[in-house]
Amino acid sequence: MNTFNALVVREAEEGNPKSAAASIEQLTDADLPVYAGTESVVVDIDYSSLNYKDGMALTGKGRIIRSFPMVPGIDFAGTVVSSESDRFAAGDGVILTGWAVGERYWGGYSQRQRVQADWLVKRPESMTSEQAMGIGTAGLTAMLCVLGLEAGGVRPDHGPIVVTGAAGGVGSVAIALLSKLGYDVTAVTGRPEEHDYLRSLGASGFLSRDEMSAAPKPLEAETWAGAVDVVGSNMLAKIIAQTKYQGTVTACGLAGGIDLPSTVMPFILRGVRLQGIDSVMAPLADRAAAWSRLATDLSSDLLAAMTEVVPMSSLPEQGEAIMSGKTRGRVVVNPNA
Known part of the structure; x- marks a missing residue:
């Protein structure tokens, strides 16, 4: 069975709030969430990113996580492994942002994830996965x-x-x-x-x-x-x-x-x-239009200048940094580093 790494946050022990911590665990496909009654897509994740909500989830400074255990990460870009939806096929480049992923549903701080097809948009052909999460x-x-x-x-x-x-x-x-x-x-x-x-x-x-x-x-x-x-x-x-x-x-x-x-x-x-402006529940048509504009209106050189790539193992420290206002630009997370 396929195994992969994911950053997992588990609930604190009763009376010991400090026992809640994020740590990298080895999971299998059988551990991935199942969405009954919806078309699901399994994605190998190339990159995720660090956002303010992720900082709250990683540090416990906000009630962002709604259920445990949780794989945080409110966005990711990757490649479709398998799909129950006609909209996606194996090998497609896809992007996920929002939809309470990383809050209610397992998110992008993982090498592999299963999500609902309706949460995904196709990645513009001119954009790499790293660039997509530089945007995020x-x-x-x-x-x-x-x-x-x-x-x-x-x-x-x-x-x-x-x-x-x-x-x-x-x-x-x-x-x-x-x-x-x-x-x-x-x-x-x-x-x-x-x-x-x-x-x-x-x-x-x-x-x-x-x-x-x-x-x-x-x-x-x-x-x-x-x-x-x-x-x-x-x-x-x-x-x-x-x-x-x-x-x-x-x-x-x-x-x-x-x-x-x-x-x-x-x-x-x-x-x-x-x-x-809400990006969490924005309709797919609005998302597609925005990503299309980002592919043409955002300079790739400026995007590179504002982007730092970090390994998934550094996320506990990165979470503290973003909550302290010490990060700059975009922090891209490589779960495979």
Whole structure:
């Protein structure tokens, strides 16, 4: 029977929360989850990636994992081994992001996985598995934000776009995409040492996390044609108050908090549009459109510059790093290293 390695998180012993830990275990095909009543696909995983949710799962700092044992990893790219679906055949390159994989269902920190066919999209032919996970969930979310800005009618000649959490995965990909599309991008980061990195991706201006986290006024000077925000709370409220007439703000994260201390004034006096972005349950058509755009709109050189590849064995340390805000760009996980 085929054996493979996977990173498994098991539930803490009663009265001993420190006993919950992620460790690499050797599994067999018989250990993989079975999805009754749905078409399943078995995939040999080439790469996964590290996202904020993965950090929460690996460190236990958030109730992300819903059942145990769990193989974390909210995304992966790989090659189909076998398929019950007519949509996929052995040898197809596929990508999975979202659908609560790595939370409710076993995910990408494994050399092999069985998933529902409806969770997969075909990998663009021009994109390698490593590039697909260099993009990953964070990059897909960034592309959905860009599509949200475009749907809101925001054009490059309307004014600058502000991107928060700029040195992270979503922020890095968003800056690279927007700059290539001709937008003037201002990056918000709490790490001034990353300015050169962000400038290399296309950022033309910088603001500090502290100045953008101050309590906002109901309306502030019109500054931004649009925004990509991963922070929430005061920062999102401040951006909304600074958004130009009929500008669009895309919101996809809550790193700074789930609250939104804003007022209706930017919406009823300036016609500001607040567009929520969800990549977890996004329809397959939206995912396919986003991946198609990523294959053409994201520079492979910039993607390589923002990507670090690490072995699966390093994930406990990588989880702590992303939760401490110490990672940069995209961290790709090689389960076969």
